[in-house]
Amino acid sequence: MPHSADSPDSPDSLDPRDSPDPQDSHQDSPDSPDSSDSPDAAESAEAWDDGLIARRVTEATAAALAAERASVLDGAGRGPGHQTPAPLAYDGPLRSRLDALRELVGLSRTRLDSHTLAEAGRVLDEAAARRKLSGRHTVVAIAGATGSGKSQLFNALAGVAISETGVRRPTTAAPIACSWSDGAASLIDRLGIPGRLRRRPLQSPEAEAQLRGLVLVDLPDHDSAAVEHRKQVDRILKLVDAMIWVVDPEKxxxxVLHERYLRPMAGHAEIMFVVLNQVDRLPGEAADQVLDDLRRLLDEDGIALGEHGEPGATVLALSALTGEGVDELRESLGQFVAERGAAARRVAADVDAAAAELRPVYVTGHRAGLSEDAREEFAARLADAVGATAAGDAAERAWLRNANRACGTPWLRLWHWYRRRGESATGRHLVRTQTDEEATARQRVEQAVRTVSDRASAGLPTPWAQAVREAAVRGSQGLSEALDELAGRAGLPPGRPPRPGWWPAAVLVQAAMTLLQVVGGLWLTGQIAGVMAPNLGIPVLLMVCGIIGGPLVEWGCRMAARGPARRYGQDAERRLREAAAGCGRARVLDPVAAELLRYREVREQYGRVMRTGVGVG
Known part of the structure; x- marks a missing residue:
């Protein structure tokens, strides 16, 4: 009487083919019939197949299986349980893309939330985990809806009733793995499939050799009413190297199939088989019509079809019940597994999908960056805030005042002194509202920072635009106070403005004009007092020369001083502008530029991930 596969006394545990892999603990059991301690036990014991509905196997089949197992022994005579499967190797471009994605995630962790980077991190982790495992095996999952006949197809490919079929729904409650060759235990462990649900096919050595390296996984129904079944399907579909989607003429x-699975996985077309099962139920040419409609739906999903030698999904029609088309699927699957490229293509497709999901946070259709015009405008706004123009004008006026004091007539200087003394005494001088000026300057600085941050963040994806604005805001804290202190240091230099070389000569000429006036006045006074002989011509001429010459000398000096005064004022304005620009650059522009540089780096890495080499404009 056959035993249930889930029973602890099931003879599945005694069959040498029951072990999922030579590395599985069941094979090393001392009670196993093929144990080295009892070489005759396998011949005397009854052989059982791997199906959940157990049945006896003929001696000829058991002998063929033993011969097939012996063929995989290595040259030293070691069993396959002692072999170390060759790890998977990624080619250069895929390895470069993975490195770029890892660098991209590392550069983005401080700017993007963990949820945004979760899928990219999962792809990197799974790619690293898959790379450590066997590269000689290809893990293919059979997925389908309730009643699509996927378990029946699974049994047809294995040549034995491994997965239970029937009218009860859902029939497949847990994933079942079937390996066509040894060395796949670690791959099946990665899927979380226990040893009691691991099988070996029951076929001729020729048929088994056709699918050597295949690990076939029968999944629960993706539309199962049990939530746990759907979770298992979603989990394992992310781990397998390829998948076979089984559909029937009704579903x-x-x-649900197209919107939840096929459409989101359109980029995985090269590792996808889409099988229309149960064509025996369709009369006449109905099978071709349904198959054509299926291809149309797949094309609408964005799934490339592997027709005419082009890469894409393989679409077949078959009947797992009658065997029609199963050989064609087995042949296509054998060629697919023999290429040993499914695992790398799966990783590449996962990288494509993760990069496409990240595109909105890295790529924008606008030019990103801070233009030179924006930098100059920011510096100009800061210069206006600290009053650079007013400081230059004040420096120019100070130069002119100094020139007037040095080259003006003594009488005019005396008059100016008297006026200043009188104004100071009356107290009618203007008092500037320093508080209002500081508030206005602060508003100008804040407006300048907002403007430059808006320009720098324009065209950036939202996370990076936010990072740029935050950097500008952090830099603006204390900027107004720093500019005020800077204005005090870089404004007018202490003391009087420097004098040009011609000023001493002008002072001597002005002194001479004054002396002529004094001499002429004293001469006239002496003549009036009768001390000196009357002669009005000379003293009057001296006085007229002094009176006219003094203002002329003063006017000439003032004209000559305009150029140096203007240059002096421009130098003072330039120093203050440069100081304000340097302060703004160190506090605001440099942090903003650092954020833009980080974005440029991640954009370049994203271009390497997408294999486009796209950079930033």
């Missing part, structure tokens, strides 16, 4: 257009 091939099911919205």
């Amino acid at each position: 091939y257009a099911d919205a």
